[in-house]
Amino acid sequence: MNKPVISEEKLLWMYETMVKIRVHEERAAELFAENKVPGFVHLYVGEEAVATGVVANLKKEDFISSTHRGHGHYIAKGGDIKASMAELFGKTTGCCKGKGGSMHIVDLSIGELGANGIVGGGIPHAVGAAMGIKLNGLDDVAVAFFGDGASNQQNFHEGINLAAIWKLPVVFVCENNGYQISLPYSKQQIINSVAERGKSYGIPAVSVDGQDVMAVYEVAKEAIERARNGEGPSLIEAKTYRFRGHFEGDPAIYRTKKELEWWKENKDPIIIFKKLLLEKNILSEDDSALIQKKKEEEIEEAVKFAESSPWPKKEDILKDVFSTSTKGVLVWEW
Amino acid sequence: MNEKKHKVCTTVGIIANPESGKDIRRLVSHASVFDNMEKVNIVERILTTLQAFGIRKVLVMPDTFGIVLRAINVIGKNLKIDIDFLPIETLGNWKDTYEATRQMKDKVSAIIVIGGDGTNRIVAKACGDVPIMPLSTGTNNVFPYMMEATIAAEAVAAIVMGFTSKEEGTYKRKRLEIFQEDKLKDIALIDIAVTMHSYIGAKAIWRSELLKEIVVTQCSPYNIGLSSIAGNIKEIRMDENHGFYLEIGDGEMIKAAIAPGVLKEISIKNFRILNLDEKVKLRNIPSLLALDGERELDINSDVYVKITRDGPKVINYQKTLRIAAQRGFFKN
Numbered sequence: 111m112n113k114p115v116i117s118e119e120k121l122l123w124m125y126e127t128m129v130k131i132r133v134h135e136e137r138a139a140e141l142f143a144e145n146k147v148p149g150f151v152h153l154y155v156g157e158e159a160v161a162t163g164v165v166a167n168l169k170k171e172d173f174i175s176s177t178h179r180g181h182g183h184y185i186a187k188g189g190d191i192k193a194s195m196a197e198l199f200g201k202t203t204g205c206c207k208g209k210g211g212s213m214h215i216v217d218l219s220i221g222e223l224g225a226n227g228i229v230g231g232g233i234p235h236a237v238g239a240a241m242g243i244k245l246n247g248l249d250d251v252a253v254a255f256f257g258d259g260a261s262n263q264q265n266f267h268e269g270i271n272l273a274a275i276w277k278l279p280v281v282f283v284c285e286n287n288g289y290q291i292s293l294p295y296s297k298q299q300i301i302n303s304v305a306e307r308g309k310s311y312g313i314p315a316v317s318v319d320g321q322d323v324m325a326v327y328e329v330a331k332e333a334i335e336r337a338r339n340g341e342g343p344s345l346i347e348a349k350t351y352r353f354r355g356h357f358e359g360d361p362a363i364y365r366t367k368k369e370l371e372w373w374k375e376n377k378d379p380i381i382i383f384k385k386l387l388l389e390k391n392i393l394s395e396d397d398s399a400l401i402q403k404k405k406e407e408e409i410e411e412a413v414k415f416a417e418s419s420p421w422p423k424k425e426d427i428l429k430d431v432f433s434t435s436t437k438g439v440l441v442w443e444w
Numbered sequence: 445m446n447e448k449k450h451k452v453c454t455t456v457g458i459i460a461n462p463e464s465g466k467d468i469r470r471l472v473s474h475a476s477v478f479d480n481m482e483k484v485n486i487v488e489r490i491l492t493t494l495q496a497f498g499i500r501k502v503l504v505m506p507d508t509f510g511i512v513l514r515a516i517n518v519i520g521k522n523l524k525i526d527i528d529f530l531p532i533e534t535l536g537n538w539k540d541t542y543e544a545t546r547q548m549k550d551k552v553s554a555i556i557v558i559g560g561d562g563t564n565r566i567v568a569k570a571c572g573d574v575p576i577m578p579l580s581t582g583t584n585n586v587f588p589y590m591m592e593a594t595i596a597a598e599a600v601a602a603i604v605m606g607f608t609s610k611e612e613g614t615y616k617r618k619r620l621e622i623f624q625e626d627k628l629k630d631i632a633l634i635d636i637a638v639t640m641h642s643y644i645g646a647k648a649i650w651r652s653e654l655l656k657e658i659v660v661t662q663c664s665p666y667n668i669g670l671s672s673i674a675g676n677i678k679e680i681r682m683d684e685n686h687g688f689y690l691e692i693g694d695g696e697m698i699k700a701a702i703a704p705g706v707l708k709e710i711s712i713k714n715f716r717i718l719n720l721d722e723k724v725k726l727r728n729i730p731s732l733l734a735l736d737g738e739r740e741l742d743i744n745s746d747v748y749v750k751i752t753r754d755g756p757k758v759i760n761y762q763k764t765l766r767i768a769a770q771r772g773f774f775k776n
């Protein structure tokens with residue numbers, strides 16, 4: 111009997127990844143509330159299926175560029191959570207030696223081009239990476255993750271236009287979670303789907319349910335294969351929702367409790383996927399409990415690592431911050 | 445026209461699906477995005493046409509994008525039609541369409557449906573005997589018409605204003621009924637495909653390797669989609685009282701356009717005519733059923749399918765307008 115294109119192993123990887131992201135983010139929320147994490151954190155709870163379903167189609171050499179809400183992308187791409195947790199804590203063992211924080215988690219060794227505090231800032235990075243891939247004659251792919259808000263930025267329009275003209279191996283993944291901070295999508299764009307923008311740049315575009323990891327997986331698979339085969343870029347809009355505020359501490363008065371509850375009850379990507387895996391006998395309740403426990407332990411280990419790591423030294427404050435060497439004098443004189 | 449005096453309902457319903465026209469087919473086939481502003485334009489044309497032919501009341505499904513609302517804003521004060529929105533909390537999924545159809549069916553004389561096969565399948569579940577005018581939003585549909593909305597609205601007005609009677613201007617379509625343990629589980633309007641996909645995922649079907657069986661109410665060599673596999677063997681018109689069943693496996697090869705620009709070679713093991721009300725037991729279980737081209741139902745136990753004449757009543761716009769013209773519909 112022909113069986114479909116996805117192995118049980120991959121399905122379980124997807125489930126574990128989604129749970130890992132969820133546990134990580136919920137723990138990060140607690141740590142933020144306990145004042146252990148300096149700076150802003152934007153959490154990915156509720157959007158796990160997007161990063162997971164897309165990255166499930168990538169290999170290590172492929173690139174992703176991320177956003178201010180970037181922990182999920184990093185974890186899905188295989189980022190080391192000890193390095194990211196230490197970064198959140200501002201410790202020297204962090205992936206930016208503690209000088210970047212949540213919005214700068216990065217690991218070039220796994221093709222993670224970095225989270226980005228600039229809305230839409232990751233888009234040109236992915237396009238640039240795709241250009242490099244093409245010039246080097248490789249069959250790798252770059253994926254740019256960004257939000258609905260970012261799709262109003264110049265970076266989006268320029269990036270997508272160049273990628274289309276140069277037929278670059280890049281996939282644009284818009285995580286449309288319905289809000290740009292407090293501004294609902296309907297007040298940002300007169301269209302109802304970011305996918306409608308693909309047409310004006312002459313590339314295929316599709317809108318998909320971002321809470322259904324299998325739907326995201328399938329759509330991303332086609333787009334990524336297209337890019338790999340030299341057929342050029344495509345745009346995916348994944349309709350999703352964030353279960354927490356825009357940033358930790360956001361009272362989120364711009365949306366109703368009822369709306370939030372509806373999404374949590376009906377569109378939790380982990381619940382939806384778990385139900386499918388249970389039905390298909392790929393996962394049991396026991397397996398699921400075990401995965402949950404394992405992920406909690408992994409995250410706890412990362413937290414311990416971060417807590418016990420040293421702070422950066424005062425004298426190193428300007429080290430690794432500028433691309434050209436500087437004694438810092440100029441900076442102080444500003 | 446004085447509604448009270450005539451005691452006929454001249455209200456028209458409009459259901460416009462904001463979600464249609466953007467699925468994975470844009471990526472895996474050569475279908476193009478059908479954007480929502482184009483749907484707004486369609487509704488503008490419908491409203492101005494209905495108004496020109498004396499329709500004074502329209503009942504609308506509210507939608508997450510506000511297709512009709514935007515059309516109303518564009519037309520502005522020239523719009524003389526009373527437009528009511530059904531009191532539905534929109535969810536942005538098929539339930540909106542189902543609920544709107546259910547609430548509207550006793551209050552309108554015809555429903556204009558703007559969407560694809562999938563949208564019409566949901567409308568068909570709840571519209572009862574109210575005539576519908578299905579307008580396609582995309583290139584890969586069989587059930588709705590690919591036509592200019594102005595003409596569609598004219599045909600609706602001709603029926604609703606009584607120039608052409610429902611008996612003359614509409615016909616019952618066939619439908620496919622799916623039974624599990626003697627209970628009606630779901631319906632389809634054009635085709636049911638049994639596929640070995642193990643999950644619903646992005647819904648559409650663009651690979652033929654996993655297909656096992658297909659049942660159709662109608663099919664022809666000049667239509668697109670899964671039903672074209674059957675249609676390229678034998679044409680079954682919508683007025684014929686039978687359908688077609690075929691099994692895929694070792695046998696003769698047939699070429700078919702299962703999606704826009706996607707031609708597949710499919711090997712047909714056997715096929716036969718399926719009479720109205722004749723039950724056929726599906727052979728490949730467990731599997732998934734694609735209804736009108738979209739993966740919908742995961743099945744694990746025996747399933748029977750039959751074709752009936754209980755599909756929606758659809759307006760034959762050509763016949764309707766031909767008759768109406770003879771009766772002075774276009775005269776002042």
Ligand SMILES: Cc1ncc(C[n+]2csc(CCOP(=O)(O)OP(=O)(O)O)c2C)c(N)n1
Nearest residue numbers: 179227228229257258259260287289290291
């Ligand atoms: C260039 C720039 N402008 C404004 C901001 C402030 N800002 C931070 S997040 C954000 C909203 C981004 O919305 P969206 O792209 O939808 O992503 P989401 O937060 O919903 O994931 C804004 C405006 C910024 N960081 N960068």
Ligand SMILES: [Mg+2]
Nearest residue numbers: 257258287289
């Ligand atoms: Mg957003």
